[in-house]
């Protein structure tokens with residue numbers, strides 16, 4: 001009898017075992033596990049991650065190299081399959097979406113910015129930006145109009161005809177931001193968006209993202225090593241060895257060591 005009671009009471013407190021996600025959360029993930037099998041070796045890159053992001057938030061994901069940040073981004077955006085766990089995107093269960101629906105959802109609702117600009121070198125800025133729209137079947141005139149508008153938003157209207165090789169690193173990253181915005185997404189994922197930039201250019205890029213977040217309510221989830229970038233976000237989620245670090249220290253926005261560097265702190 002006692003056992004039975006315990007079990008049912010445990011079930012009762014498991015408010016997480018529900019079917020419909022919370023539509024106010026853009027992303028809701030529970031117990032996400034991701035295991036990579038490489039030959040005989042098995043690597044568990046995510047060990048049961050709970051993670052959610054509300055509409056309009058700008059969230060930084062930080063943590064040491066190899067802790068699973070990119071894996072988290074790939075799994076939560078549906079670019080990669082999870083081993084177990086559940087993910088809802090704007091209340092929709094990712095696992096229940098057919099491949100085609102998932103791809104459509106990504107194309108309509110998500111934008112992506114990566115450290116490596118992955119712009120096509122033979123295309124001009126405007127052609128690079130309009131490419132996702134053309135792939136999604138938007139008519140060429142409309143795609144061009146939206147692409148020029150997105151380039152204007154990132155202050156690159158005068159550079160529309162230039163190819164990536166003719167642009168600076170910061171300008172190229174602004175082209176990728178324009179490309180991530182062109183489909184008017186609800187959420188933009190950015191993996192180390194300032195990782196290849198000098199600090200002045202990195203600040204300009206984060207200024208731009210923050211302005212888009214504030215003015216258009218665009219939700220950002222950005223993976224970063226840069227404490228300066230983390231400090232500009234509404235919230236920092238720290239990861240360690242495939243898990244979210246919930247320790248009190250991890251919840252502080254940015255630590256003194258991160259700003260000054262450990263040597264400077266020690267010398268103080």
Ligand SMILES: Nc1ncnc2c1ncn2[C@@H]1O[C@H](COP(=O)(O)OP(=O)(O)O)[C@@H](O)[C@H]1O
Nearest residue numbers: 036038043045064065066067068069070071072
């Ligand atoms: N495609 C893959 N195949 C096998 N192992 C992978 C793959 N991608 C990542 N990993 C491993 O998963 C762990 C987390 O990697 P990653 O998510 O790239 O970390 P981070 O982005 O935080 O540096 C690492 O141990 C990495 O080697």
Ligand SMILES: [Mg+2]
Nearest residue numbers: 069070071191
């Ligand atoms: Mg990474």
